[in-house]
Amino acid sequence: MILRKLRMKNFRQFQGTQELVFASDDRDDGKKITVVFGDNGRGKTGIFRAMMFCLYGDHRLSQDAHVEEKELHLVNSTELLDSASDKPVECFVELEFSHGGSDFNLNRAMLGILDGVDIIEERGPVHLFQRTPEGNTKTTEDPTEINRIINSILDHRVREYFLFDGEKIERLTRASSEQRKEISVGLRNLLDIDTLEKAIKATALLQKRLDTEIERKSTGEYAKILSKLKENSERRQQIREALEDLTCEVELAVEEKRKVDKELDTIREISDLLEKRTELESRENELDEALNAMLSEIRSRTAKVSLVLMTNTINQVFKHIDQRKQKGEIPSEIRRDLIDKIISEARCICDREVIEGTEPYDAIIEWKNRASEVLIEDFMLELWRLLSGVRNHFEDTAIGAETLLQRYAITKNDIEQTRLAIKAVSDEIGSSERKDAGKLDEIRGKIAKKIIKLEADRLNYKEELQILEQEHEKLVLQRKEKEREEGLKTELTERASLAAESHSALRAIHSEFTEQIKDLIGKSATKYFGQLIDEQGKGALRRIVVNEDYSVQILDRWNKPFLANISAGQRQIMSISFIAALAKAAAPEEVFEMPFFMDSPFGRLSNEHRRNLILNVPKFANQWILLATDTEFRRQEARLMKKTEKWGNFYFLKGESSGCTNIEQCAIKDAFAYLKDHEVITK
């Protein structure tokens, strides 16, 4: 399928009729890349939605799972508001594409009407016009027939392999068992294996009918052999079906167990975080207690510590008294009260008369001036004694106070850090709820037992089937022997024999063919993966293999399954490689006839992966359509794309004040004006 043109009328954001023309290898001089560029909300996904609506009649995309039906409208709401209330608005999507040499034009319509504030939408007609390579034309209007034709070109079950959202593409490698079964049918259809499978079933049915007819016409020993053969065939069929169911059940149980394990892992993760938070909270309490103790100590030391503030004054007072004491001024050589007595009695203690104006008198006065009051002296001496004691503790008190304050500051800081750590852990825990891990463990145990039982049943069935197959071979020989002995070879038995041989032949071819095709897809996917993956991935990841149900696995350098451990970006690269390999396998004569239609192509990819994609996808795809935003498609990507010389068209989705979007086509050289130049991608 090569996409040519998409025309939309009043579809989603696109009011009026607007169109996109897609570049393709075969018609545009080797140009095969179309970029549709626009900010979020401008209608990129609207274009993706238009494709899905037109091809398959999809009203909803897989990403709309949580959107209510009444909230999702396809008809442009501005056009509805502008129109008369009783007049329906026509909306359609028309897609022109080519496939297998034929050109197709598919048009699917929808009608919308405003009923008060409600929008009512009804499906309109659908037309498919086809022009064959010989020039014959055909128009189909039957929706069922149109669906059949479209599905024969691109099976709806694998549509998301070729028309996909880059952000969600890795889901293709994470499908549930049931989804994988569906995808497997779609892939077998894409690879045309479904026809072979149908032929196998039809020949089995033919064989059964013929055997029933022979049995009905037979008697005696021969009839008994035929009856046994019939029973054997029926039982083998039952076992095959049971084995298929069991395989499915085992897969479901394994998946269920994986889910429980994942939940348990999450709980364990939360549990670790909760434990960490409890530890931190306990630490916070301890620190709080320590801080309170320090505060009490600080309060209790306030009186003592305040003295430290007077250190200089106290030292000066002490020094002064001490100096006077050392000079002998304190205590005075002669007490002042004694001098006063001598002066008043005018007689010295040596009984000599002391007369004013004489030398001894002056000496006594000088003594008096030097002598202090007895009380003051006593106080000063007491002060000197006290201060000399206090001064010895100053240093200890100051150091103690400083250490205490430092400890206080450190503890306070520790509390702050602990609180920040608690907040970080709480944020990490987020809104996740802690579930009952014990109960989950119990469920896990039950599932594990169920898996063991199912595996045992499967083994028993396989053994029984082996025995029945041996028995069947013997019965076939007995039947032939009997026919030979009794001359029972009739036209009917020959018909049954031919039907059986044809059935076996088709089965054998199916078996060898599916093995070959899986091997081929695996090898091609590995080759593409090698071109697209970054250097680091190349070192760690070795090979892509296709499983029995066409799901994919990636093996590491030791050939061990590694899918569960790769990143979202690597998954996207792996999915693209698988899709490319599928398209190659499905294409006749090596013509790669599938578009790569990617919404948000680079969102999850690092610079190296983007570069590899831009340089390599155009080498193997003959059409690449990208719906990208400014953070995905920057000047550096555009420059690289331009270098490939494969970039054909560029469209800009321009938002209007009405909320609608206009599609504007620009020349590639002018595209750079719309793009930004980010140097770093935040991944």
Added chain:
Amino acid sequence: MPDINELIITRLKRYEPEVFELASKALSLAEHLTEKSVAEQLEAVVRDLIREKGNQK
């Protein structure tokens, strides 16, 4: 890859001509019909093939 059915047909050539005929027919009918319809149409094909084989003898 060439057309899958062509590949199958090539491989069927390894078998007896009648087996090749019946299986090829089953394959071509399976492209458009349900397995039940294919089985019904094959009843006539197998009958003709055996009769033709008988006539040749």
